[in-house]
Amino acid sequence: MSEEQRVGGAQRASLQSERGRTTMSDAVVTKIAGIAALEVEGIEMGGGTARAVGGFLDSITGGGGGHQARGVSVEVGEEEAAVELSMSVEYGKTIPQLSEAVRRNVISRVQSLTGLRVVEVNITVNDVLLPEELPEGERQRDLR
Numbered sequence: 001m002s003e004e005q006r007v008g009g010a011q012r013a014s015l016q017s018e019r020g021r022t023t024m025s026d027a028v029v030t031k032i033a034g035i036a037a038l039e040v041e042g043i044e045m046g047g048g049t050a051r052a053v054g055g056f057l058d059s060i061t062g063g064g065g066g067h068q069a070r071g072v073s074v075e076v077g078e079e080e081a082a083v084e085l086s087m088s089v090e091y092g093k094t095i096p097q098l099s100e101a102v103r104r105n106v107i108s109r110v111q112s113l114t115g116l117r118v119v120e121v122n123i124t125v126n127d128v129l130l131p132e133e134l135p136e137g138e139r140q141r142d143l144r
Contacts, residue, residue: 015079015115024114026076027069033083033121034068036109040102045071047088047126081116088127099123 015022034045045068071086083106089095107118 034072036106042090042093083121
């Protein structure tokens with residue numbers, strides 16, 4: 001079998017041991033990376049058009065099943081992964097510090113939950129969120 005497999009069009013990661021092989025799809029790593037990024041306060045995944053379209057689709061479909069993966073793409077090898085994130089940042093937050101916090105959390109979560117070594121996390125900040133653009137729960141928290 002090859003180092004990287006394609007099954008159903010999705011690339012998969014494989015961890016080999018003496019007792020067998022564990023295989024993870026890109027979708028698993030994408031979702032873990034998206035959830036890890038969202039654990040950092042002050043960001044929203046996607047940005048601009050992706051956020052607007054995602055919000056519209058969530059309102060039609062009844063909400064957020066795939067919002068964790070919005071703005072996330074990954075390349076997964078047999079032992080390594082690279083992550084690309086696209087996000088919006090709340091106005092007033094320090095972008096370099098916030099980006100580094102997101103990067104650290106994504107690396108930590110992906111490595112600990114999958115066993116893959118994260119070789120890079122590239123972040124594109126493509127929007128600044130003003131208070132009136134934040135979801136209702138975020139606005140309430142900020143008013144306290």
